[in-house]
Amino acid sequence: MTVTEINDDGSFKRSQMSKQFVRLSEDMGQSGALQQAPMDRTIEALKGFYEEYSQLPNLTLKAVATAAVRNASNQKVFLDRVRSEVHGLNIEVISGTEEAHYDYLGVINTLPVTNCVIMDTGGASCELVLVQNGREQNLVSLPFGSVNLSETFLKHGLDQLAAVDLFRLSTAVQRLFNGLWWLQRGQNLPLVALGGSNRTLAKIRRKQKNVADFEDIHGFRMSVSEVDNVYAEIIEHNLAERKAIPGLSKDRADIIAAGITPIVTIMRFLDSGRVIFSENGVREGILYEHLDQLRAKGKIGNKKDNISNTKKSAGSRKKADKK
Incomplete structure (x- = not known):
């Protein structure tokens, strides 16, 4: 609220x-x-x-x-x-399209972006918006998020993550992206990320960099290599170890791996070199x-x-x- x-x-x-x-x-x-x-x-x-x-x-x-x-x-x-x-x-x-539209309004009015792809990963859906010349060109709501992806794909449990589960998860997300013909037009554009799971990425990285106000992530940028490194740290740990990662809320530790798999996957899909985080959606x-x-x-x-x-x-x- x-x-x-x-x-x-x-x-x-x-x-x-x-x-x-x-x-x-x-x-x-x-x-x-x-x-x-x-x-x-x-x-x-x-x-x-x-x-x-x-x-x-x-x-x-x-x-x-x-x-x-x-x-x-x-x-x-x-x-x-x-x-x-x-x-x-x-x-x-x-x-879903209204949700994506509101995400666009929240981002375009508060961040200096003109051409980008917006991604909002929630608990049960993921909204994507292609922005060109400051205008929303295409938008969609996909039926996956951190909670239902965890429940659907992490069959071997949420404690020690299984490689086969993560493979099947990322493959399923990739196929959904492949089915969006217009998403190819977002190639090489920056990604603007919002939603609890995506923002957790920024908080973890800011904690690693010893930023005092680590939760103030609006406008914070990460390179693709920084995103990959944080993802690797998350998936290599068991649940108890994930709960101890600075910047990661204990409430999200069980679903965070599935929650950030879409952003890791789309950055490779778009060949995007950076992600900009938004608190506004x-x-x-x-x-x-x-x-x-x-x-x-x-x-x-x-x-x-x-x-x-x-x-x-x-x-x-x-x-x-x-x-």
Whole structure:
């Protein structure tokens, strides 16, 4: 959940942010149904958010759900539970292309990029956007993320990773990329990465470089060799050792290998020499859309604040999903 104060002149600043790692897509499996425990965790997180946002004046609230709820066979059951248990909260389920579009808005408004490929790897989906001359040309949402890739491919367990599992995982991801005809046009362009797993790469590397504010990764760059080296360090360790890697959250240690396999794979696919990390994605994209709507209605001026680092964000809005 991020809260943003919007002034009459169009300037804005983030005043609050809260985050809970709920893994809403956990154990969906072949049934495609959200499971009881993840739903309970998510609703508890939303109740905590309510205690914060319900105290705010002049509130415009927007809550969205992404891949886990979008793909769930029991989507209505979950949304009804949220409405019933979280004080009438209505969650909008956005499509994969809408999610990718909001990623584009969040990136293009806060990073100096003109031509790039944007990749957002979440728990249950991966969004890709080809940006040329500052405009989104093609976009897609692929049905894989850190949680479902781990559950599908890491058959020999999440402790000591098996080479055969990693091979089958990377091969499956590569085939999906091969099926995107337009992705070839992103050859040699920089990759802009967001999503919890991808951002963990940057945090690990910044810890290695002894950067004081290692979590402030917006605009941070890594070469392909740096990405490969961090990936190699992750997959060679068992689970207990991964939990001890500086910069890697213990909550992500079991799914991080599958979570960053797509970015390692796409950098080779694109022959991209560098990756730029973004803290701004869906929530910030929704904010910029909201600001444009307010300007069009004459409710605010045209001044724009800079949220190029993550100190500022979305309009009082929550992303209720897997992150």
